[in-house]
Amino acid sequence: MKKFIVLLLTLLLSALPALGEAEQTQVPVASGAVAGEAPAWDDTIQQAAGDPIPGGEQDPDDPDATLPPVPSVVMELVESQKPLTGVKIGIDPGHQAKGNNQKETVAPNSKKTKPKVSSGTAGVKTRIPEYKTTLEISLKLRDALVERGAEVYMTRETHDVNISNQERAKMMNALGVDLVLRIHCDGADNRSKHGIAVYCSKSNAIAAESYRACEAILPAVCEATGAKNNGIVSNDNYTGQNWSTVPCLMVECGFASNPEEDVLLNTEDYQWKLAEGLTQGIVDYIAARDGRSNGE
Numbered sequence: 001m002k003k004f005i006v007l008l009l010t011l012l013l014s015a016l017p018a019l020g021e022a023e024q025t026q027v028p029v030a031s032g033a034v035a036g037e038a039p040a041w042d043d044t045i046q047q048a049a050g051d052p053i054p055g056g057e058q059d060p061d062d063p064d065a066t067l068p069p070v071p072s073v074v075m076e077l078v079e080s081q082k083p084l085t086g087v088k089i090g091i092d093p094g095h096q097a098k099g100n101n102q103k104e105t106v107a108p109n110s111k112k113t114k115p116k117v118s119s120g121t122a123g124v125k126t127r128i129p130e131y132k133t134t135l136e137i138s139l140k141l142r143d144a145l146v147e148r149g150a151e152v153y154m155t156r157e158t159h160d161v162n163i164s165n166q167e168r169a170k171m172m173n174a175l176g177v178d179l180v181l182r183i184h185c186d187g188a189d190n191r192s193k194h195g196i197a198v199y200c201s202k203s204n205a206i207a208a209e210s211y212r213a214c215e216a217i218l219p220a221v222c223e224a225t226g227a228k229n230n231g232i233v234s235n236d237n238y239t240g241q242n243w244s245t246v247p248c249l250m251v252e253c254g255f256a257s258n259p260e261e262d263v264l265l266n267t268e269d270y271q272w273k274l275a276e277g278l279t280q281g282i283v284d285y286i287a288a289r290d291g292r293s294n295g296e
C-alpha cells in the first residue's frame, strides 16, 4: 500500500505541470499514462486485495474451476480399461407388436418349421404384452453394457417391426458379435411358477461356448434380482439359437404368468436390476474367456 501511495503521489506530481494546460487542451494525461503503461504497481495492489493474479490461470478460491482439461490420451486409457471395451454384444428383444405366423425352418439342416415370430405372452396382472417388457429391459441392458465399454447391436428398438427369429439370428451372425442375448418373459399354466432360466442350443457349433456364457450370466442375474434360479436348459427347439453362428442364449427374465413377478418385470427398478445383473454376467463371461479383469 505504501508503494501505491508513493507511486500515486509521483504520478500526481508529474501531472501537475500539465494541469494548467489541461483546462485548455482537455488532454487526460494521467489516465492516459496509467492505461497505456499497465505499471507494475497495478499487480501489487490486486494481489494485496486477494483478487485473481493477473494473467494467471488459477482462482485460489475455486481451484477446480481452472483445472486443465484431461488430456485425450488419458481419456483413451480410461476407456480402454472398461471391462467390455472392444466387445460386441447383440440384444434381441423378444417378439414384436404383431406376431407373424408364416413358417420358417427351425435350424439350418432341418425341415421342421415354426412360426417366424410368435406373439408372445402377456402379464397376467398388468396385461402388458411381452414385446413391450422385453424391449424395456433390453434398452436398459444396452445402456448398462455401453457404460462398461461394449459395442451394442439391437435387432429392434421399436415395436413396429417384422423380423423373423431366423432373420434376427442372421443379423447378429453378419455383425460377428461376441455374444447374443435374446430377452424374453416366461409363461406357465401354474401361476405359482417364478424365477429366471437361460436357454441355449445343444448341438450346433456354438453350443459349448453358449453354455459357458449361460454359466456366467445366470448366477449373476439371479444375484442382482433375488430371483429364483431355474437353471440352464440346452435343447435344439429354438430357431433364434439354432441359426446363430455366434454364442447365443435366451434369457427368460421371469414369469408373466405369476402375478407378483409380472408386476416386478414391469417396474423400472426391477428392469434395471435385470439389466445390471445380465451385464455383470457378461463381464464375468468375457473376463473368463479373455483372462480380463471383471472388477473383483
Ligand SMILES: [Zn+2]
Residues within 6 Å of the ligand: 094, 095, 120, 121, 130, 184, 185
Ligand atoms: Zn417370448
